[in-house]
Amino acid sequence: MRSYSLIAPAKINLYLEIIGDRPDGYHELAMVLQSIDLADQVDLRSLSTDTISVRCSHPQVPINRSNLAYQAAALMAAEFPDAFAQFGGVEITIDKRIPIAAGLAGGSSNAAAVLVGLDLLWQLGLTQSELEELGSQLGSDVPFCIAGGSAIATGRGERLSPLPSVDNLYVVLGKYRHLDVATAWAYQTYRANFGNTYVVNKQDLTSRAAAVHSSSMVQAIIHEDRFQIGQRLHNDLERVVIPAYPQILQLKETFQNAGCLGAMMSGSGSTVFALCDSENQAQKVHQQGRLLAQPSDLDLFIARLTSTGIQVMSSNKD
Numbered sequence: 285m286r287s288y289s290l291i292a293p294a295k296i297n298l299y300l301e302i303i304g305d306r307p308d309g310y311h312e313l314a315m316v317l318q319s320i321d322l323a324d325q326v327d328l329r330s331l332s333t334d335t336i337s338v339r340c341s342h343p344q345v346p347i348n349r350s351n352l353a354y355q356a357a358a359l360m361a362a363e364f365p366d367a368f369a370q371f372g373g374v375e376i377t378i379d380k381r382i383p384i385a386a387g388l389a390g391g392s393s394n395a396a397a398v399l400v401g402l403d404l405l406w407q408l409g410l411t412q413s414e415l416e417e418l419g420s421q422l423g424s425d426v427p428f429c430i431a432g433g434s435a436i437a438t439g440r441g442e443r444l445s446p447l448p449s450v451d452n453l454y455v456v457l458g459k460y461r462h463l464d465v466a467t468a469w470a471y472q473t474y475r476a477n478f479g480n481t482y483v484v485n486k487q488d489l490t491s492r493a494a495a496v497h498s499s500s501m502v503q504a505i506i507h508e509d510r511f512q513i514g515q516r517l518h519n520d521l522e523r524v525v526i527p528a529y530p531q532i533l534q535l536k537e538t539f540q541n542a543g544c545l546g547a548m549m550s551g552s553g554s555t556v557f558a559l560c561d562s563e564n565q566a567q568k569v570h571q572q573g574r575l576l577a578q579p580s581d582l583d584l585f586i587a588r589l590t591s592t593g594i595q596v597m598s599s600n601k602d
Contacts, residue, residue: 286371287329288401289597292393293319293432293590294382295425296455296550296557299501300519302474303492304482310424310440311471312489314496316447316505317425319432320455322587324390325379325597326353326397328405335373336361342380352391353378356398356422360406363418367406374402383583385464387551388457392425393594400430400594416444432593434505438493445497447505449591450513454566456544456558458535458573461581463554465525470552473524514545514559525553532556535576542572 299316306312331337336357338347345351349358353376361368376398382390399418403410410418412431419426424441434447475482483489496502504512526533532549539547539558544565547558560566566586573584 285330286405287600288404289327290397290401291323291595291597292326292397293321293323294388294390295319297519298517302520304489313441314493315437316501317428317435317437319590319593320587321590322382322585324382324394326394327377328401329375330371330405331373331375333373338376340378340380344384345380352395352422353398356395360402364408367408371406383459386459386555387553388555389425389429392423393429395422396426396429397594430593433591436496450505451589451591453510453589454560454563455587456566456569457555457585459555459583460531461583463529463531465553467552470521470525474521477524510545510561517546517548519548521552522549538572538576539569542569544569
């Protein structure tokens with residue numbers, strides 16, 4: 285049976301600004317996204333039947349149609365019925381290393397890996413742009429997860445502009461196992477509290493989103509100014525998530541006091557990351573986090589920023 289094993293990296297937000305509402309019900313966003321080498325492994329194996337099945341090492345990850353990886357395979361089957369009929373279904377096995385419900389795009393990265401893997405498994409020859417367009421039908425983070433690296437994301441997050449690679453920095457990530465922040469709740473609460481500040485005019489929405497291209501964060505990345513990158517970390521969603529979950533603020537302050545370049549909540553949470561300019565600094569921050577973790581259920585990870593998205597690890601083409 286033909287098979288592919290793929291690496292599906294997590295992502296963090298270095299910058300997240302909520303600009304206003306969109307006609308489709310989503311928020312207009314301006315973000316700077318960054319891949320890290322904390323990653324799941326996604327294995328795809330051809331089946332002789334027209335079945336899509338999902339298996340996962342994490343007991344809390346659904347393995348039914350609600351799984352984004354399953355939805356990615358179903359989308360490919362619907363978009364390319366001839367290839368589905370010719371090559372058959374697929375068994376998807378996810379070795380889950382990215383924390384779930386953590387604001388790290390683990391589910392989106394799994395879905396991105398399925399799109400890339402089925403393109404190879406079914407010999408479709410799709411371009412990266414075509415894969416990203418398919419990914420945008422599944423979720424706002426999926427197109428970025430395909431490409432990876434460093435990028436400006438606008439719209440609801442699906443419009444991408446690549447940035448120079450920032451892969452010489454480390455991050456320490458902290459995630460409380462009991463603490464899950466629902467993305468929909470975070471955005472709805474932000475709208476309820478700060479909707480009166482939203483940009484309304486369509487032209488102003490467009491110009492505000494375009495302004496991120498010349499923002500101080502983007503300039504810091506272009507000039508490889510790691511100190512300024514740390515200083516310019518920004519996430520609007522902290523304004524509603526931190527008051528509701530004070531453990532996130534405590535973890536963020538612990539990281540900051542340990543001497544990192546900067547610390548922030550990623551996405552809608554609940555992961556907090558500390559940006560570090562060396563592995564040695566990351567180890568020191570990690571150690572401080574460990575002191576906070578006793579006897580709590582805080583999981584800590586050290587990762588490195590990476591310039592790649594979905595990568596093929598191995599294949600069996602027999």
